[in-house]
Amino acid sequence: MILIVEDDAELARLISEQLExxxxxxxxxxxxxxxxxxxxxxxxxxxxLDVNLPxxxxxxxxxxxxxxxxxxxxxxxxxxDSETDRVRGLDxxxxxxxxxxxxxxxxxxxxxxxxxxxxxxxxxxxxxNASLATEPFxxxxxxxxxxxxxIKFPKGxxxxxxxxxxxxLAYMYNNPDTVITRRTLIHAxxxxxxxxxxxxxxxxxxxxxxxxxxxxxxxxxxxTIHGVGYIYNPKPDAK
Numbered sequence: 001m002i003l004i005v006e007d008d009a010e011l012a013r014l015i016s017e018q019l020e021x022x023x024x025x026x027x028x029x030x031x032x033x034x035x036x037x038x039x040x041x042x043x044x045x046x047x048x049l050d051v052n053l054p055x056x057x058x059x060x061x062x063x064x065x066x067x068x069x070x071x072x073x074x075x076x077x078x079x080x081d082s083e084t085d086r087v088r089g090l091d092x093x094x095x096x097x098x099x100x101x102x103x104x105x106x107x108x109x110x111x112x113x114x115x116x117x118x119x120x121x122x123x124x125x126x127x128x129n130a131s132l133a134t135e136p137f138x139x140x141x142x143x144x145x146x147x148x149x150x151i152k153f154p155k156g157x158x159x160x161x162x163x164x165x166x167x168x169l170a171y172m173y174n175n176p177d178t179v180i181t182r183r184t185l186i187h188a189x190x191x192x193x194x195x196x197x198x199x200x201x202x203x204x205x206x207x208x209x210x211x212x213x214x215x216x217x218x219x220x221x222x223x224t225i226h227g228v229g230y231i232y233n234p235k236p237d238a239k
Contacts, residue, residue, distance in 0.1 A: 018104040051078040153215035172232035181229040
């Protein structure tokens, strides 16, 4: 899905027709508030964004999206060819910047290029919050190695670990002594639009705790807050 956020209704219609004829699905919005509402609940592959919208600028819309942890590749469309605006657009997080007028052939080529970069940018991602590039970290007496996707337990015992278990451990490690709701943890590991039930998350937690217990480590530092979520207390590492 390509979102077209453009206050010029005729131009938005023309862009939509060209992209649809190129095999893309599109959705048109003319106001920032409407596209922000859409992205809070739905997924899109890329957004074409006009800088000047009736209710706010495209720059401020991108900032709002980032502040709410909504990630989407963005190409700015604008009649302003000033270097200042181009730099600002890239600084706030846009992936490309095209000035009007433009050819539809160029626009389609730019869209394909940004989508290819977006795909490869996440090649190292294990989950939404963990990457193969993440440095090893200590968790309740074990060493978690994201690059090898394994846990090193005392006495040199290594155990492979799944993506979701690794994402859970990484998020808890980065948020110690803090109550984490089930919804927050699901969004962090699976993504904000994931349809994952709390019961499924609980099953992963049970699996992680069982793994630590199996290798002689006390998992009590990773506690359940009944009716709310979980909390990680790293103090057992100091024993």
